[in-house]
Amino acid sequence: MGSTSARNGNDGVGRRDLIKRSAALGLISVPAMSFLSACASGGGGADDKVDKGKKSKDNPLAVNGGAPLDFVLFDGGFGTQYAKDAIKVYEGKFPKAKVKFTPTQKIQSSLQPRFNGGNPPDLIDNSGAEQMDMGVLVGKDQLADLTPLMDAPSVDDPDKKVRDTLRPGVLEMGQFDGEKVWIMYYAYTVYGVWYSQKALDSLDAEYPETWDDMLKVCAKAKKKGIAPWTYAGKHPYYIPFSLYPMIAKVGGREVLDAIDNLEPNAWKHPAVKACFEAYYELYKKGYILKGTPGLDHIQSQTAWTEGKALFLPNGSWVENEAAKTMPDDFDLAVSAPSGLDSSDKLPFGTMWASGGEPFIVPSKAKNPDGAMEQLRIMLSEDSSKNFTKSVKSLTAFDGGTDGIELTPGLKSAVAALEKAGENIVNPRLQDWYVALQKEKIGVGGLGEMMAGRLTPAEAIKKIQGYADEAAKDDSIKHYKHQ
Amino acid sequence: MQHGKYRFIAGFLAAPLALYALFVIWPFVQSIFYSFTDWSGLSPEFQLVGFDNFTKMFSDSVFWKSLQHSLLFVLLLPLGTLSLALFFAFMLNVGGRRRKNAAVSGVRGSAFYKVVYFFPQVLSIAIVALLFQFAYNPNSGALNSGLQAVGLGGFQPDWLGDPDLALWCVFAVLVWCTVGFFVVLFSAGMASIPKDYYEAALLDGANRITTFFKITLPLLWDTVQSGWAYMGILALGAESFAVVQIMTVGPNGGGPDYSTTVLPLYVYQKAFRDGQAAYATTIGVALLVVTLLFVAIVMRMGRRERLEY
Numbered sequence: 001m002g003s004t005s006a007r008n009g010n011d012g013v014g015r016r017d018l019i020k021r022s023a024a025l026g027l028i029s030v031p032a033m034s035f036l037s038a039c040a041s042g043g044g045g046a047d048d049k050v051d052k053g054k055k056s057k058d059n060p061l062a063v064n065g066g067a068p069l070d071f072v073l074f075d076g077g078f079g080t081q082y083a084k085d086a087i088k089v090y091e092g093k094f095p096k097a098k099v100k101f102t103p104t105q106k107i108q109s110s111l112q113p114r115f116n117g118g119n120p121p122d123l124i125d126n127s128g129a130e131q132m133d134m135g136v137l138v139g140k141d142q143l144a145d146l147t148p149l150m151d152a153p154s155v156d157d158p159d160k161k162v163r164d165t166l167r168p169g170v171l172e173m174g175q176f177d178g179e180k181v182w183i184m185y186y187a188y189t190v191y192g193v194w195y196s197q198k199a200l201d202s203l204d205a206e207y208p209e210t211w212d213d214m215l216k217v218c219a220k221a222k223k224k225g226i227a228p229w230t231y232a233g234k235h236p237y238y239i240p241f242s243l244y245p246m247i248a249k250v251g252g253r254e255v256l257d258a259i260d261n262l263e264p265n266a267w268k269h270p271a272v273k274a275c276f277e278a279y280y281e282l283y284k285k286g287y288i289l290k291g292t293p294g295l296d297h298i299q300s301q302t303a304w305t306e307g308k309a310l311f312l313p314n315g316s317w318v319e320n321e322a323a324k325t326m327p328d329d330f331d332l333a334v335s336a337p338s339g340l341d342s343s344d345k346l347p348f349g350t351m352w353a354s355g356g357e358p359f360i361v362p363s364k365a366k367n368p369d370g371a372m373e374q375l376r377i378m379l380s381e382d383s384s385k386n387f388t389k390s391v392k393s394l395t396a397f398d399g400g401t402d403g404i405e406l407t408p409g410l411k412s413a414v415a416a417l418e419k420a421g422e423n424i425v426n427p428r429l430q431d432w433y434v435a436l437q438k439e440k441i442g443v444g445g446l447g448e449m450m451a452g453r454l455t456p457a458e459a460i461k462k463i464q465g466y467a468d469e470a471a472k473d474d475s476i477k478h479y480k481h482q
Numbered sequence: 483m484q485h486g487k488y489r490f491i492a493g494f495l496a497a498p499l500a501l502y503a504l505f506v507i508w509p510f511v512q513s514i515f516y517s518f519t520d521w522s523g524l525s526p527e528f529q530l531v532g533f534d535n536f537t538k539m540f541s542d543s544v545f546w547k548s549l550q551h552s553l554l555f556v557l558l559l560p561l562g563t564l565s566l567a568l569f570f571a572f573m574l575n576v577g578g579r580r581r582k583n584a585a586v587s588g589v590r591g592s593a594f595y596k597v598v599y600f601f602p603q604v605l606s607i608a609i610v611a612l613l614f615q616f617a618y619n620p621n622s623g624a625l626n627s628g629l630q631a632v633g634l635g636g637f638q639p640d641w642l643g644d645p646d647l648a649l650w651c652v653f654a655v656l657v658w659c660t661v662g663f664f665v666v667l668f669s670a671g672m673a674s675i676p677k678d679y680y681e682a683a684l685l686d687g688a689n690r691i692t693t694f695f696k697i698t699l700p701l702l703w704d705t706v707q708s709g710w711a712y713m714g715i716l717a718l719g720a721e722s723f724a725v726v727q728i729m730t731v732g733p734n735g736g737g738p739d740y741s742t743t744v745l746p747l748y749v750y751q752k753a754f755r756d757g758q759a760a761y762a763t764t765i766g767v768a769l770l771v772v773t774l775l776f777v778a779i780v781m782r783m784g785r786r787e788r789l790e791y
Contacts, residue, residue: 108754116526132524136757140525233643234731291620293643293731293738299619308621434733435756443737451643451738475520475538475758 050367058093060152061369061376065094069370070121072111074128075103077320078187078357082387083125086378090370093377097370108132115142120362123371125186127357134183134358135432138176139477144361146174146181149372155380162379169426170355170396176432176479184375185355187387188394190316190334190413191241192351197331197408199226199310207335209348211278214338218287221310227289229282230309231450232297237442239279239450240427242313242337245352247275248425249337252345257481260428262471267464274340276449276456283452293451297321305330317356319409320392332409334416350423351416355396432479433470440466510770513763523759535764545765547740548748549772551649555656555722555744556776560713563657564706567664570599572694574665575672576680596669599662607721610659611728618642618651618729642730645741652742655725660716664709671705672698711780718773723747745769 050067053059069090073083080103087099102121104110108130114120115132120142126132137143150163150171163171167188174183193207200207203221208214218228232238248256251271258266266272282288289309292300301322304312312318319332326332336351361371377383384400387393392407394400394414401414417424429437441463449459470476517535521528539545574592589595602610617624618641626638642648675698683693699706716722723746731737734751736744745765753762 112523115524118526130754133755133757136522136524140522140527142525233640234737235733236731237733289621291626291638291640291643294618294620294640295643296615299621303621435751438733439737439751443732444739447731447737448645448739451640453645453739475761 048366050370052369057158059373061148061373063094063369063373064367066096067367067370068098068100069123069367069374070100070365071102071123071371071374072107072121072125073101073103074107074125074357075105076128077317078387078391078393081390082383083378085386086374086383089377089383090374093373094370106130115362115364118364120364122361122365122367123374124360124362125357126183126360131358133434134360135176135434135477135479137360138182142363143182144363144365144368144371146184146361146372146375147179148369149184149375150181152372152376155376162376165379165398166396167353167394167398168422168424169353172482173355173426173428173431174358175482178482182360183355184359184379184396185357186359186375186378186396187356188353188396189356190351190353190394190417191245191314192334192336192416193242193338194304194312194314194318194332194334194409195310196305196307197333197412198329199307200333203310207333208338210342211338211340215281215285215287217310218282218285222287226307227303227309228287229311230289230292230295230300230304231313232295232300233291233293233447233451234296235438235442236447236450237430237438238297238313239446240313240430240437240442241315241352243275243279243446244427245350245425246278246337246339247271249339249346249348249350249423250274250344253425256425256427259467260432261480262433262467262478264468264471265464267460267467271345273456273460276459278340280449280456283450288450293447301325315356316393316409316413319407330408332407333412334409335412336416336420346423349416349419349421350425351420352427353417353420353424354426356393428479428481433476436466436470440470513766516760517764517767519760521760522757523753523762524757528760531760535761538761539764539768544740544743544748545768548743548745548765549768551743552718552722552745552769552772554649555653555717556714556772559653559656559717559722560710562653563660563713564664564709566657567661567668567709568694568699568702568706570595570661570665571668571672572690572698575669576693576698577690596666599665601662602659603663605659607659607724608728610655611725614651614655614658615642615729643738645738648730648738648742652722652725652729655729656717656721660713660721664713667705667709668702671702675701707780707783711777714776714780715773718769718776719746723750745772 050064052062053064053067055062059065071083071087073080083103084101087101091097091099105128107124107126107128111120111124111132126134150161152162154160154162154165156165170185170188171181173185174181176182195207200217203217203224205217205220208217221228244256251269255266255269255271258269259272289300289303295303298321300309300312301314301318302325303309305322305325305327316334319326336349339348339350359375361368365371379395379397381397381400384395384397385404387395388400388406388410389404392410394410406414429441444466445454445459445463448454448462449456454462471478516528518530518532519528520531520534574588574595576587577589620626620638620640620643623641625641629635629637639647641651679697679701680693683697688696722744726742726744726747727735727750729735730742734747734755736742736747736751746769749762749765749769752758752765
């Protein structure tokens with residue numbers, strides 16, 4: 001390093017000069033700020049929609065058959081084949097239309113610039129880790145109203161509107177405040193307590209309907225060396241998949257609605273307290289797989305498929321996601337969450353089911369009618385069956401399971417839905433206030449409680465604090481149940 | 483003639499300066515501008531809102547937590563990494579037993595260790611974070627299995643799941659994957675320190691610790707200083723973001739209960755998850771201020787007489 005000192009000789013001066021100069025540059029650029037309005041966020045973009053086509057019985061949305069369609073799909077667990085098949089139907093119907101199909105996992109990074117430039121695609125499956133915040137998109141008028149699609153006749157029965165062919169709750173999920181429908185959730189997810197029927201049978205037990213019975217089954221499992229429960233400790237917002245419907249079962253739907261509406265003291269309801277205490281008891285009695293707070297969803301699922309744990313709160317995608325580690329004779333089953341006792345407001349079977357894979361049509365799309373027609377095709381019985389068959393998941397189309405062989409988990413989910421009947425709950429925190437639900441309530445509240453670092457009373461106080469904070473925050477758009 | 487010389491130099495500098503202005507200065511200016519708006523990042527419309535974002539930031543407890551963790555990293559990470567690297571480099575080059583023909587030499591097998599220390603540098607930070615995620619798995623990870631193997635089955639921490647440990651788990655990963663680079667860097671520096679100094683010191687009866695503090699460290703100070711700045715920027719920037727985002731608890735990392743969140747992660751969450759791009763740039767401005775302060779302090783601290791050798 002003999003030469004360093006010689007080279008460093010002038011360094012001090014050069015550096016100081018550089019700082020001076022950059023400061024000067026900063027000063028110059030301050031007045032330039034007024035010109036900045038047109039930088040990264042771009043211009044508004046011209047509103048050049050394609051001409052409408054001719055409305056007819058076969059073409060109720062008056063699609064312009066010659067106009068191109070720009071379709072961006074999230075290429076995730078469900079793959080792309082179902083969309084490609086649906087596009088083929090569209091192209092068969094409108095032979096002159098060119099469909100530009102772009103599957104990607106980078107929804108936000110590839111589409112954010114297009115939204116900002118006023119040049120979004122026509123149809124988007126806004127899903128995955130890079131999902132764009134729906135609340136913000138709706139709040140900033142970036143989405144088209146899908147009511148024309150909902151009021152159009154369905155493909156299978158022209159006397160039935162599309163809105164009447166959907167499963168319960170799907171349409172409401174697409175609404176934010178008022179009648180307009182902004183999102184079409186295509187997949188249908190069943191949430192609950194997932195377990196191996198074989199493991200449960202080996203304990204000589206049935207799925208418990210009350211909490212006392214639940215604790216009895218847990219004691220049995222523990223004696224056999226199986227941890228009764230595990231969950232995605234690093235993503236504790238999986239706990240609500242069974243906890244929230246339990247709260248609704250114990251205290252009634254209105255308790256969950258009040259929570260969604262961010263009402264003051266919503267979390268202080270006795271039903272919430274009772275359910276929190278029930279779950280906390282799982283921790284106190286040592287019924288949770290050791291180390292669970294440090295496991296992510298895959299690790300906890302693997303421990304569960306290996307038979308180290310019995311019950312797991314999860315959604316119906318788990319069948320596909322855990323397929324690799326799941327033994328062939330696992331006999332996957334799902335149940336609605338256990339309640340407390342016979343004084344619960346809603347019957348056993350009350351469970352959480354809601355839409356997944358949100359499809360949106362941007363308000364600045366050039367061919368919104370084509371996009372809606374494409375969705376109408378996807379909501380036909382044929383397309384729905386095709387989806388269920390290939391990706392082991394239900395769709396928003398009510399039915400579409402006859403005549404196809406269902407996997408054990410899916411079969412059990414369909415049975416659970418039937419048992420639930422009207423008693424399907426659909427907590428909205430997850431799509432209205434993502435950060436509140438996942439990071440604050442999930443990680444900061446429930447995760448801490450289930451790891452034993454907060455008592456139920458402390459967790460409730462903390463969560464209520466988070467909810468009050470979100471209710472007061474003007475930078476978040478607020479929604480209410482209708 | 484002088485005049486023409488400057489024009490000549492300017493001709494060469496124009497292109498890089500223009501690029502620098504366009505891709506570095508201009509985005510900075512833009513971000514500062516956006517921090518005064520309510521831009522969501524998902525639509526072209528926004529309005530100027532004055533200092534609203536800044537007042538919001540000052541009362542945002544998550545921001546303060548992120549700042550606290552980032553500052554902790556910026557103070558401790560260079561200290562931890564550089565002292566460890568200096569120790570290793572010293573042992574590899576000077577710390578060995580006296581041998582024939584050489585007054586100073588490294589420990590046995592030092593050439594081999596030098597290569598091994600450099601391995602983590604070859605791995606991408608994302609892979610390192612993923613690998614450590616497996617090691618930290620409380621159920622079947624290497625750490626808890628190791629504890630069990632040595633008879634500590636009763637002591638099985640949740641590692642990343644424990645708010646008191648999680649930040650230190652991240653810290654350890656960052657030290658692990660950066661220390662090798664500095665070992666190599668400092669080794670190169672030490673190799674160029676003339677051996678006579680060590681020989682003279684040894685003749686005077688100095689032990690290893692004295693030679694380290696009286697000879698090695700002062701002569702290596704320039705390198706340590708640039709290492710310090712480099713480590714600090716790394717602790718404030720991309721590396722700490724990547725490890726926290728990939729490894730830790732929560733939808734985008736940062737948990738449990740905000741115990742590992744850092745400033746760049748919070749910027750990312752606000753911009754790309756919550757649709758509050760303007761607020762994210764506000765936090766980015768805070769990060770810029772912290773970084774500038776850090777660099778200013780490091781440069782001031784380093785201003786001391788240079789030794790010629």
